Amino acid sequence: xxxxxxxxxxxxxxxxxxxxxxxxxxxxxxxxxxxxxxxxxxxxxxxxxxxxxxxxxxxxxxxxxxxxxxxxxxxxxxxxxxxxxxxxxxxxxxxxxxxxxxxxxxxxxxxxxxxxxxxxxxxxxxxxxxxxxxxxxxxxxxxxxxxxxxxxxxxxxxxxxxxxxxxxxxxxxxxxxxxxxxxxxxxxxxxxxxxxxxxxxxxxxxxxxxxxxxxxxxxxxxxxxxxxxxxxxxxxxxxxxxxxxxxxxxxxxxxxxxxxxxxxxxxxxxxxxxxxxxxxxxxxxxxxxxxxxxxxxxxxxxxxxxxxxxxxxxxxxxxxxxxxxxxxxxxxxxxxxxxxxxxxxxxxxxxxxxxxxxxxxxxxxxxxxxxxxxxxxxxxxxxxxxxxxxxxxxxxxxxxxxxxxxxxxxxxxxxxxxxxxxxxxxxxxxxxxxxxxxxxxxxxxxxxxxxxxxxxxxxxxxxxxxxxxxxxxxxxxxxxxxxxxxxxxxxxxxxxxxxxxxxxxxxxxxxxxxxxxxxxxxxxxxxxxxxxxxxxxxxxxxxxxxxxxxxxxxxxxxxxxxxxxxxxxxxxxxxxxxxxxxxxxxxxxxxxxxxxxxxxxxxxxxxxxxxxxxxxxxxxxxxxxxxxxxxxxxxxxxxxxxxxxxxxxxxxxxxxxxxxxxxxxxxxxxxxxxxxxxxxxxxxxxxxxxxxxxxxxxxxxxxxxxxxxxxxxxxxxxxxxxxxxxxxxxxxxxxxxxxxxxxxxxxxxxxxxxxxxxxxxxxxxxxxxxxxxxxxxxxxxxxxxxxxxxxxxxxxxxxxxxxxxxxxxxxxxxxxxxxxxxxxxx
Numbered sequence: 055x056x057x058x059x060x061x062x063x064x065x066x067x068x069x070x071x072x073x074x075x076x077x078x079x080x081x082x083x084x085x086x087x088x089x090x091x092x093x094x095x096x097x098x099x100x101x102x103x104x105x106x107x108x109x110x111x112x113x114x115x116x117x118x119x120x121x122x123x124x125x126x127x128x129x130x131x132x133x134x135x136x137x138x139x140x141x142x143x144x145x146x147x148x149x150x151x152x153x154x155x156x157x158x159x160x161x162x163x164x165x166x167x168x169x170x171x172x173x174x175x176x177x178x179x180x181x182x183x184x185x186x187x188x189x190x191x192x193x194x195x196x197x198x199x200x201x202x203x204x205x206x207x208x209x210x211x212x213x214x215x216x217x218x219x220x221x222x223x224x225x226x227x228x229x230x231x232x233x234x235x236x237x238x239x240x241x242x243x244x245x246x247x248x249x250x251x252x253x254x255x256x257x258x259x260x261x262x263x264x265x266x267x268x269x270x271x272x273x274x275x276x277x278x279x280x281x282x283x284x285x286x287x288x289x290x291x292x293x294x295x296x297x298x299x300x301x302x303x304x305x306x307x308x309x310x311x312x313x314x315x316x317x318x319x320x321x322x323x324x325x326x327x328x329x330x331x332x333x334x335x336x337x338x339x340x341x342x343x344x345x346x347x348x349x350x351x352x353x354x355x356x357x358x359x360x361x362x363x364x365x366x367x368x369x370x371x372x373x374x375x376x377x378x379x380x381x382x383x384x385x386x387x388x389x390x391x392x393x394x395x396x397x398x399x400x401x402x403x404x405x406x407x408x409x410x411x412x413x414x415x416x417x418x419x420x421x422x423x424x425x426x427x428x429x430x431x432x433x434x435x436x437x438x439x440x441x442x443x444x445x446x447x448x449x450x451x452x453x454x455x456x457x458x459x460x461x462x463x464x465x466x467x468x469x470x471x472x473x474x475x476x477x478x479x480x481x482x483x484x485x486x487x488x489x490x491x492x493x494x495x496x497x498x499x500x501x502x503x504x505x506x507x508x509x510x511x512x513x514x515x516x517x518x519x520x521x522x523x524x525x526x527x528x529x530x531x532x533x534x535x536x537x538x539x540x541x542x543x544x545x546x547x548x549x550x551x552x553x554x555x556x557x558x559x560x561x562x563x564x565x566x567x568x569x570x571x572x573x574x575x576x577x578x579x580x581x582x583x584x585x586x587x588x589x590x591x592x593x594x595x596x597x598x599x600x601x602x603x604x605x606x607x608x609x610x611x612x613x614x615x616x617x618x619x620x621x622x623x624x625x626x627x628x629x630x631x632x633x634x635x636x637x638x639x640x641x642x643x644x645x646x647x648x649x650x651x652x653x654x655x656x657x658x659x660x661x662x663x664x665x666x667x668x669x670x671x672x673x674x675x676x677x678x679x680x681x682x683x684x685x686x687x688x689x690x691x692x693x694x695x696x697x698x699x700x701x702x703x704x705x706x707x708x709x710x711x712x713x714x715x716x717x718x719x720x721x722x723x724x725x726x727x728x729x730x731x732x733x734x735x736x737x738x739x740x741x742x743x744x745x746x747x748x749x750x751x752x753x754x755x756x757x758x759x760x761x762x763x764x765x766x767x768x769x770x771x772x773x774x775x776x777x778x779x780x781x782x783x784x785x786x787x788x789x790x791x792x793x794x795x796x797x798x799x800x801x802x803x804x805x806x807x808x809x810x811x812x813x814x815x816x817x818x819x820x821x822x823x824x825x826x827x828x829x830x831x832x833x834x835x836x837x838x839x840x841x842x843x844x845x846x847x848x849x850x851x852x853x854x855x856x857x858x859x860x861x862x863x864x865x866x867x868x869x870x871x872x873x874x875x876x877x878x879x880x
Contacts, residue, residue: 223586224583224586224587225582225583225586225587226583226587226590229265229531230531230583232260232264232265233257233260233531233534233535234587234590234593234594236253236256236257236260236535237253237535237538237590237593237594237597238589238590238593239256240253240256240542241593241596241597241647242646245646245647245648245649250542252543253538253539253542253543254274254277254278254281254536254539254540254542254543255278257274257535257536257539258271258274258275258277258278261273261274261532262274262275269504270504270532272504272508273504273507273508273511273532273536274532274536276306276508276511276512277511277516277536277539277540279302279305279306280299280302280303280306280511280512280514281540281543281545282302283298283302290544292544292545292546292547293547293563293564293567295545296481296514296567297481297514299514300463300466300481300514303459303463303512303513303514304375304460304463304464305375306512307456307459307460307463307512308373308374308375308460309375310456311373311374311456311460312334312337312374312375315337315338315341315370315374316337318341318344319337319340319341319344322344325343325344325347326340326341326343326344327340327343328340333379334371334374334376334378334379335371335376335378335379335382335383337374338367338370338371338374338376338379339362339367341370342362342363342366342367342370343361343362345366346361346362346363346366347361354428354429354430355428355429355431356427356428356429356432357387357389359387363429363431364383364384364387364389365429365431365432365435366431367380367383368380368383368384368431368435369431369434369435369438369451371383372435372438372464373457373460377397377400377401378401380397380435381394381397381398381401384397392412392415392416392419393416393435393436393439395412396409396412396413396416396439397439399412400439413440416436416439416440417440417442419436420436420437420440420442420443424436430448430450430451431451433446433448434448434451434461437461437465438461438464438465441464441465441466441467441478441479442465442478443465444462444465444478444479444483447461448461455497455505455509459509459512459513462479462484462487463484463512463513465478465479466479466480466481466484467479467480481514482564482565482566482567484513485513485514485515485565485566485567486565486566488509488510488513488515489510489513489515489518489566490566494506494522497509499522503522503523503526503529506519506522507519507522507523510522515566515567515568516540516545516546516547516570517546517547517557517567517568517569517570518557518566518568520533520536520537520540520570521533521556521557521568521570523536524556524575530579531579533575534575534576534579537570537572537575537576538572538576538594538597541572541597542597546570546572547563547567547568547569547570548569548570548571548572548573549569549571552571552573552574552601552603552609554569554571554574555571555574556570556571556574556575557569557570557571558571573598573601573609576594576597576598577595577598577613579594580594580595580613584617585621588617588626588629588630588643589643591617592614592630592643592644592647595609595610595613595614596610596647597610598610598613599649599651599652607660608651608652610647610652611652611656611657611660612660614630614644614657614661615657615660615661615664616664618630618661618677619661619664619665619668622665622670622673627673627676627677627680628642629642629643630642630643630644630654630657631644631654631657631658631680632645634679642654644657654680655680655681655682656681657681658677658678658680658681658683659677659678659681659683659686661674661677662674662675662677662678662681662683662686663686665677666686666690671690671693671694672694672708672711674686674690675687675690675691675715678690679718679722684719684722684723684726684728684730685728685729685730685734687715687719688719688728688730688734688735688738689730689734691712691715691716691719691738691741692734692737692738692741692787692789693789694708694712695712695741695742695744695745695789695793696741696789696790696792696793697792698712699741699744699745699748699793700744700748700793700796700797700800701748702748702752703749703752709745712745713745716742716745733785733786733787734787736785736786736787737786737787737789737790740766740768740786740790741789741790741793743762743766743768744768744790744793744797746762747759747762747763747768747797747800748796748800750762751800751804756804756807756808759800759804760804760808763801767779767782768782768797768801769797769798769801769852769853769856770849770852770853770855770856771848771849771852772848772849772852773848773851773852773855775852776852776855776856776859777859779856780856780859780860780861783860784861791860791862794860794862794864795864795865795868798853798856798857798864798868798872799868799871799872801853802850802853802871802872802875802876803875805846805849805850805853805875805879806850806875806878806879808846809843809846809847809850809879812839812842812843812846813843843879846879847876847879847880850875850876850879851876853872853876854872854873854876857869857872
């Protein structure tokens with residue numbers, strides 16, 4: 055067989071093996087085929103029969119199981135529904151893909167939220183609808199009574215009687231009313247007897263006996279105890295006197311703990327085995343016997359004798375404030391002689407060179423041994439005696455905030471000692487610790503307000519404690535009256551300006567002391583009920599009599615005057631000053647606040663000034679009458695008359711209301727002297743005469759009106775009197791100049807009317823009498839008439855000359871009218 059035959063045979067075999075579908079050709083060597091076979095065999099044997107069957111089943115359906123497994127493993131549910139991580143700014147493709155996927159996720163999340171809210175709304179809508187149907191069915195099930203089942207009740211009319219002078223309903227609740235009564239009694243004792251009672255003590259007694267709130271009574275009790283030894287005068291700075299309150303606070307806490315000890319002993323009389331003379335020594339011994347019954351409680355304690363640990367006895371004796379009992383326990387035990395001598399010196403109050411030496415020795419011992427001591431009572435005793443180690447809070451012994459506060463108050467040092475020993479705790483440091491470091495959150499002040507208040511009071515922070523109580527509506531009345539009581543005994547730190555906020559800081563005060571604006575607090579409190587409980591509000595304002603406003607006047611007068619100016623009510627004026635018919639000095643509720651500094655007449659003048667400044671002249675005149683300031687009444691009457699004197703009288707007009715005021719003023723001028731400038735008096739007299747003149751003018755009483763002008767030389771009768779009348783006007787006030795145009799027009803009108811009347815009479819007489827006998831008589835009358843007309847023309851000329859001569863700018867219309875009438879008369 056040649057090569058050509060071999061080639062043709064290979065091609066024929068190739069054609070025989072071809073199929074309809076294209077299949078990939080596999081070009082492998084024998085070794086490659088063997089290797090693939092072995093890999094397939096190993097894979098089948100490792101996956102097991104179940105995987106092999108799965109491969110066969112899915113393979114028959116055209117599914118490539120290995121690729122599907124890889125795709126499933128690449129999926130991550132965590133990454134699918136979480137926001138994608140940010141990508142770098144340079145990777146634009148990844149950034150766009152990330153933004154697209156984030157947008158899809160946000161849409162899915164928003165859709166889920168909206169679906170949930172929609173389902174929730176539909177659920178509640180359905181519930182309300184079902185309940186509405188149920189209520190409707192219940193109401194429909196009720197059967198009303200028949201018409202004839204109603205009893206025959208005869209109607210009776212009940213008469214209602216209303217008081218003649220109804221008073222508004224009080225806005226004070228029971229607590230506020232009780233406090234107001236105490237404040238009123240306190241003020242009355244000062245005004246009538248000149249004796250300053252203790253308002254704080256009275257309020258504390260009120261809280262204990264009548265408020266029925268033990269927490270409020272406790273707050274008043276701690277405040278009263280802390281202020282028992284307060285300064286007696288206003289010259290003492292309340293901030294500087296706070297340092298002396300540390301001993302008072304410790305005494306209060308020690309007394310409370312002794313009361314707690316007695317309660318525990320009375321509840322455990324069998325274990326206490328109380329005996330001997332009643333004293334702190336025996337009480338502490340019984341108390342320790344109760345607390346250390348179990349042997350486990352004695353672990354780590356030193357110097358235990360008959361189940362009584364020595365240092366616990368000493369500590370609880372000090373906790374009760376009895377140094378003698380603590381010294382007695384040390385003396386009986388015969389240990390720590392230096393500590394015993396130091397306690398004896400502390401009890402006697404002798405501090406000298408020996409005291410300093412013993413203190414130095416004990417401090418060395420404390421620093422070398424006590425820090426690692428296992429007995430917490432012994433460490434607490436040394437810390438108390440040496441007033442050191444403020445960083446050690448003694449957590450094993452601090453079972454309440456009282457224990458912690460007592461220990462901190464016991465280890466205090468004076469502020470000037472801080473320079474020499476940085477480990478000492480100062481008073482300002484303790485205050486900052488309580489107010490700023492721990493604060494309201496630590497003490498849970500919202501729910502435990504009395505506790506936080508007591509802690510602030512015991513650390514001498516009265517202003518912060520009161521401001522804390524004033525934040526809530528329920529405790530604000532207590533806070534206001536606590537501030538008042540403290541201010542009355544000169545222990546409240548107030549700012550120099552009443553415009554400061556409720557709580558403020560003065561840079562000159564030690565940190566963290568605050569200043570409480572009592573004026574703002576009290577005025578805000580009293581304004582809530584000053585319209586309905588005016589008497590009580592005035593008692594609160596009386597407490598501000600020593601404070602001064604921006605003008606230097608008493609703040610009490612300012613508050614009451616503001617009340618009257620804002621209400622501007624006749625009933626309020628009569629309530630405070632009394633009725634006009636009652637002439638006694640004691641009428642009105644303000645009369646009971648009469649002092650050497652002010653009275654109701656001074657208040658009336660101040661209110662009148664404010665009302666006059668607001669242009670409420672009529673009410674201001676009433677107040678000036680009450681205050682006896684007739685000169686100011688005269689000025690206001692002149693001001694009002696200049697505006698309305700030329701008007702015609704009308705009922706209830708300002709002009710008519712001024713008439714009785716003028717009559718009253720003239721009546722008072724006849725019985726009392728009025729110190730007023732001459733030009734004011736002349737102006738008042740002229741305006742009152744002008745009032746009479748215009749009354750006659752509007753009533754068509756021409757002759758009487760003309761007589762008034764002639765008697766008081768208001769307008770000239772001829773040209774020679776012009777200068778005299780102008781000079782008279784210059785001596786009067788500007789009020790007369792305001793009404794001068796109306797005077798000139800009225801005077802010219804009177805002259806013109808008289809001129810027309812004479813002209814009409816003359817013409818009538820000539821037409822009626824035509825005989826020869828009456829000719830001479832008519833001629834004589836004509837001569838007289840002509841003289842009268844000439845006089846009227848001269849008078850009109852004088853009026854126009856005066857209008858041109860007066861140093862005031864007359865209105866153009868007035869000048870035109872005057873000239874027009876003068877021309878008509880020629």
